[in-house]
Amino acid sequence: MALRGFLLSLALTMILGYSLTEGLTNPNSPLKKLPEWTAIPLLGGIFILYLVAVWWTIQGFSQHKFLSIISFGFCLTGLGVYAFVFTMEMGRGKASPGQYDYDYSTLAPAEKTVLTKIAESANLSLSDATFTEHWNLDVPDRGFRICLQKGHVTALNLSGHPLSDVSLLSQLPYLGELFLKDCGLRNVSGLRSDKIDRLDLSNNQLTDVQSLTGVPNVRWLFLANNQITTLDGFEKFPQNIVKDLTGNPVVK
Incomplete structure (x- = not known):
């Protein structure tokens, strides 16, 4: 029983470790292809299996104490991570009171002036905005989302x-996430910000990443379906943990 508990707890902990590292950061990982609604059932299944591992470990403790102690360690670690992730999942999509503003009334005047110019350059106006939360930012919209x-x-x-x-x-000094998919961009050298953490430039006409040196701290970089032919320049993004180059000549 102790051996069963050890092997099950080890396997579950490895699965959790993969899910929270490569599974989350790699846009082509199997986890990314699963529908969002599967998150809670999967977490529930892992929780039940951890309980099974704990039960097996308890049953076999008298025969294999050392192995059982290691198994308990895996189980406690896994259940702790599970509790943390489950809490995050349950709270996802729920903004705290005052976390977001849903009109321009509190927007700094200087930023409102800049935003007006940005909207005009995209043949839009401020009235075309949909005020939203970060987790709903990438929803298709006839206007723009902010x-x-x-x-x-x-x-x-x-x-x-x-x-x-x-x-x-x-x-925009506080801009941390920027989505510019399908904007007809060939060069973004004018974009300069050390605040931008997530940048989506998919479906444009970029040929390399040299024009992105103005956003050195970007961690999540999406460049799918451009015309990028070389990986030269990515070393200039030391904080980068995800880069999506699917649909580019460089990966064909």
Whole structure:
């Protein structure tokens, strides 16, 4: 029984470890292909299997104490991680009171002026905005989607709207997430911000990443379906943990 408990707890902990590292950071991982609704059932299944491992370990403790202690360690670690992730999943999609602003009333005047220019450059107006939370930012929209927090623009989605001047985006000092999919971009050298953490430039006409040196701290970089032919330049992004290059000549 102790051996069963050890092997099961080890396997479950390895699965959890993969899920929280490669499974989350690799856009092509099997986990990324699963529907979102499967998250809670999967976590529930893992929880039940951990309980089975604990039961087997208890049953075999008298015969294999050392192995059982190791198994208990795996189980406690796994259940702790499980509790943390489950709590996050249950709270996902629920904004705390005051976490987001849903109109322009608190937006800093300087940022509102810049945002007006950005909207105009994309043939939009401020009235075309949908105020949202970060986890709903990537929802398709006929206008554009924006996250406002404590009077500042923290995330912006202008996908599907041709942009004539990306340098204006550099004037939003709190901008951390930016979606510019299918914006007809060939060069983004005008974009300069050490705050941007997540950048989606999929479905454009970029040929390399040299023009991205203005966003050195980007961690999540999505460049699918561009015309990138070389990996040269990625070393300039030391914080990068995810880069999606699917659909580019460099990966064909």
